[in-house]
Amino acid sequence: MDRLFQRHDDYLRVTPTDYIRDFMKQVCWDSRLVCIKGPKGVGKSTLLRQRIKLNYAEEDRHVLYCSADSGYFSNHTLLDTAEDFVKIGGTHLFIDEVHKYEKWSIEIKEIYDLYPQLHVVLSGSSLLALKSGLADLSRRMLQYDMPGLSFREYLRLEKGINLSPVRLQELLGNPCEFCLNVRKLCSSPLEHFSGYLQKGYYPFYFEDKVAYAPRVENVVNYTIDNELTSQCGVDVANTRKIKALMQIISGMVPFEVDIAKMARSLELQRLTLLQYLKHLEDAHLIRRLFANLITTRDLQKPDKILLDNPNLLYALCPDIPEIGTVRETFFCNQLASAGHVIEYGGMKSADFRIDGKYVIEVGGKDKGYSQFDNEENGYIAADGIDTAIFRKIPLWAFGFLY
16 A cells, blocks of 8 residues: 555645646546546546545544556455555545556446445546446546636636636526626636637647647547547457548538548448447547437437537647537537537437527628528527627637536
8 A cells, every 4th residue: 555655645746736627526526436527638646645635634644645557466456455544544535547458347336335434536538448338437436527727717717817607598598797797807718718619728838839739739649549449349440431521521621521521531431420320429539419419319410510629629629620510519518518408400400409498690780680580599609709698698608617
């Protein structure tokens, strides 16, 4: 255990606490078994270490942080580690990167059943591995999905502008007042918006701004080369085709999807392509959109495909991304990250239907209301404006939902 505690101390020593994300408050840390899920690079490891650093004394040995990909676990099991920890009075065990431990779900279940006095917090960047291992833990484990930074959080870190989040219902109900309150502290949110679209989603931007785009590419490559192959059974020979698929999606204009054409260009079977799209969505690299989620089947052709967040667009697109795609990618990312359900509106109506209640068209400042004249709950998310005009709301405002 001494070796683990030494590493625990080393990690905490270099963990910053000058900025704590609001996500910290959403987690019920007192539960016996908690799992923080999310794509690689969104800050899960930092979150776990900050929780310990802010709530336990420096030499407190009732708590232990360890990473499941440590060399320590090449000849020690999670179960044995938990047993040894409990024997010395341990009460709170934090296990990072748990998906990298082959039989994690089996041993965590045993730990839960054998040591009721022990609180366990897990994190994993691979949603694929976590999903495949949850069968025996679904009733025992509290699960949380951690997104990247919102536009609101980016403003706090990049410009020191501290603003509170807003609920969607409140934003749509009184957008003018919301924009006025924001502009009291930030005179022109639009001035900073393009920066966020290109480089503000993954927190590691603030560690090394120069190398940000290559690091985003590394997130994509690691997920495809390692997680899709090990957790989904994707043939290693097809990883180049999946990366080519990501390039195709990054260059698409925001219209309907032609699956048959995509399959032909990648020399893949239609069903194989649909499976790969689902895997990529599970890994938070893309977003599949459907016109009716109630009737949607698991491997149904999506009505629209976007990358998960606009930073991926700027990192992967060989040219300047199509602005309509950037806008829609941002909008869907922020709404989904805040827990809202998004359906594709189709070509003859507004772009998106949110929570089965609101219809929202995404576009530039001159976008009109013609696509939802008869919709009581119809709105425009307009880029290029700093304040709301009737039901036309600045696109950036949807970056304040979390």
